[in-house]
Amino acid sequence: MKMKILTLISLQFLAFIGFSQLATVSQSASALVQNVLLGSGVTVSNISYNGSPIAIGSFTANGTNLGLNSGVIMTTGTISTAGPEGPQGPNNQDNSGLDNNYGGYGLLSNLINGIQTYNAAILEFDFVPYSDTVRFRYVFGSEEYLEYVGSDYNDVFAFFISGPGISGLQNIARLPNGQTVAINNVHSATSNTFGSFPPANAQYYVNNSGGQTIQYDGFTKVLTAESKVQCGQTYHLIIALADAGDGIYDSGIFLEANSLSSNTPVEISHVIAPDLFNSQNIMAEGCVTTTVTLTRTAAASGSSLTVPINTSGTATEGVDYTNIPNSITFPAGAQTVTFSFQAFEDGLVEGTETVTISIPIQDPCGNIVPLELTIDIEDIQPVEVEIVGGEINCPGEEIELVANVTGGAPPYTYVWSTGETTSSIFVSPGSTQTYTVTVTDDCLNQSATDDHVVTVPIYPPLILNETPDITEICPYIPALLEANASG
Template identity: 35%
Template sequence: MPKFLALAPLCSSVFFVATGAFTLLISVSQTALAQLNANHTTYNPTQLVEDVLINGGECVEVSGITYTGHNQARGYFTGGQNTVGFESGVILASGRVSNANGPNNAENETSDFGNPGDNDLDLAQPGSCNTHDAAILSFDFVPTQDIASFEYVFGSEEYCEWAPSNFSDVFGFFISGPGISGPYSGGAVNIALIPGTSTPVSINNVNQNTNTTYFIGNNGSCPTDANLNVEYDGLTVVLTATTPTLTPCETYHIKLAVADCSDWILDSGVFLKEGSFNAGNGFSVNTGVGGVSGINLMYEGCETGYFVFIREDTTDLSQPYTITGITLNNGSTATPGVDCNTIPSSFTIPAGQISDTLWINAFIDFKTEGIESLILNIPTGCPCNNSTITKTMLIKDADPQ
C-alpha cells in the first residue's frame, strides 16, 4: 500500500503525496455533461429575484417581492447553455417547471393546476383569451439609470400544431411607474416585444410562419427540428426586454407572468437569464481563498485570500471604476500591516476590465490567537442610496507542521 505524507504547512486545501506509487493527488473534480435541470426547490421567490435575476450589485434596491401561482410553476434552472441559450436563471411556467426538462419525448406535456389566470395576460392576447394557471412574479425596484433590461426565452408545447390559434398561451412583462402610461393594471406597458416593433412576443406572433428569425422549432411538427434537450416543442431565440425611459431613483413595479390561454393544457414557460436584469451601475464584492471563490477562511502563510470587486454594468468598460472610502471596521481583530498586508482606502477596476482583485496575505507570527477577522467597510457609492457594506476575511493560525 502506498504511504501518504501531508505537505506542510497544512492549509485549507488538501494535498497528498503517494510515495511508492509516484502519484501526486492535488484535487479531483469531474463536470458532468450539462443538461437543462429546472426545479422549484432551490430558491424561494424572494431569492429568485434578489439572488438570481437582479444585476446591480449593491445599488439596485428591490422590495415588495410577491409570487402568485402554483409553487411548482416557478423555479431555477441550470444547464441551459446548449438548450435555451444561457446557462441558468429563473423559469416561470403554466405547468410544472420540471416539465421543461428534456429530452423532448412528448408532444403534449401538461400540468393542470386548476388555478386562475391574470387580467393583464387576458388583455395581452388579441382576441378572446381567458387565461388559466398563471405564474406571476412581481417586485418593485429603484433604477440608478434611465433604462432597465433583461434577457429571456419563451418556449411552449403548443408549437407548432397550435401556432397560430385561439389556444396559444401568453406571457408578458408589465412595467409601471413614473412617466409610464399603458393599458394594463397600474398604467403598465408590456415590454416583451418583437425587436424593433411594438408587437408583443407570443406564439401567434413568433412561430414557424411569422417572424421566423426569432423562432426555433424543436419537434417534428415544425418545418425544422433543432432536437434540443428541452421538452418544449418550440422556443424563441434569446431576446432582450427593454423598458421605456425611466427616472433614476424613482420606484417602478414589474410583473413577470405566463399562463395557459383558453384551456388548462399544453405547458409553456419563460426563461429569464441569471444576472441579466440590469437597472443601473454598481459593483459587487466577493471573497475567496486560493483558487476557490465564495469562502473567506484563510491560514497564516498559506493560500492568498482575496476580495474581488466586480462591475455589474458591463455595457461600457471604457473608463476605470473606482471605489473610495474603504476603511477597517471597528469589529476587526486582525491588524493590517501586522497580521496581513495593508489595505488601501480606494480600489480601482481598470478600464477594459469587468473585475479586479484586492489580495490578502496573512503573515505567520507564531502566536496562538485563534481566528482573527479582517472586516472592511466599503461604501457603495450608489447614486440613489450611498450606503456602506461590510465584507469579512477570517485568518486562522498556521497549523503545526
C-alpha cells in the same frame, strides 16, 4: 474496433447528457427575487406571488442549449423533476405539461382578445432604479411550438411595468423590432392543422425538437426586456404567464440570474484563486489570493476617478489579512482597476472570519450607494492521510493501496516507500509487508505520514493422506480407496 469506438462515443454522449441537464429547485418568491433575479443598481420591495407553488423556482442550465446558465423559472404547470411533466429534458413528448388547476389572469386574457386563461403564475414587486433604464434577460419556451402556431391556443405572458413617466401598464416583453413576444410572432416556417405559416422573426427562435436538455418543443433565443425609468423613483413590475384556451401543454419563462439591473457608475466583481472551498465567497488562509475588480462604462472613462475603500468585518486588517488600499484611482481612459489581498496562515483555530469591502459610489440619482463585497476567511485543516487497502488471500495476489488525504490544499505530493509518487499503488507481496506514504500539500507545505501493514497468510504445507496399500488374494474383490488432503 468499430464496436469499441461506438461504445466509447455513446458513453461520452451519455456522460455529457448526465452533466448537462436543466435542474430546478422550489424557493419562495421573496428569495427568488432578492437572491436570484436581483442585480446591481436596483432595490426591490413588496414582493408577492399568485399561482401554484409548484410552478415557480430557481434553475441551473449549465451546458444546455437554453442560453442562460441560471435564474428564476415560472411555468404554467410544474417545475418538478418527479415526473415527465416538467421542463427538464429530453424533448421526448409532444404534449408535456400539467394542469395545476389554478385560475387565469385577466390582464393576460385582455392581451389575447378575451380568450380564457388558466394556470396563471404571477410574480410582482416594487422596485427603485438608480439610473434611467431598467432591464433583465429572459427566454420564453413552450410545448405549443410548432403544433399550435396560428391558433388561439397560444399560451400568453407579459412583463407589465408601471410608474412615473409610463402611461398605464406597458408590456415590455417585446422584440427589438417592437413586436410582442408570442408563439404566433416568433417561430420558423411550419405547417400544422391550422394551416401553413411562413417564418415570423425566426432569427429569435430555437427549434428544440429532439433536444436532450430541455423538454419544451421550442423557445426563444435570449431576449432583453427594457424600459426607460426615472432615477430614484418607485415602479411596479408584474411578470405573468398563463395557459390560453385550455390548461394543458405547458409554457415557461426563464429569467436570468442577477439580470434585473440598472446601470451603475461602477460595478464590483472578484475572483478567489485557487478556489479551495469550491465557493467564490470563501478564501483559505495561507495561499489564496482574492482579486477585486472595479469596472466603469466607456462613457465614464474620459477622466480619472478616485474612489475610497472601507473595510470592516470580524477579521482584522494587517493581522488576519494583508492591507487593502484606502482608495483606488481609475486613470483617464481606463475602464477597470484591480487590487488583491491574501489571508495570513496563522496556525490558529479561529473559525469563520469575515472581511467586508465597502466602496461608496455616487449613483446617477446623486445618492451615495456603497458597493459591498463580503468574503469569509476559513482555516485550512491540518494535513492527514490514511492508507486504505484490501486483504490478500494468497501470497503474490495483487491489491491496491489508496492514500486518502484530508486537510491542507491540493495538489498533493505523494512519496511511497516503494518510490512511487501516485495517490495509489498496486502491490503483490509474497510475505507480510509494511508500506508507508508521505503526503505534502501545496498550500501549507505540511506533511503527513501513514503506515499500512499488508498481511500475507502463512499456510502449512500441503499433506496428502491416502489409503494404505491393500493386498488381495482373489481378483475382482471391491475395495475403497481414499485420499485426504490437509494444509
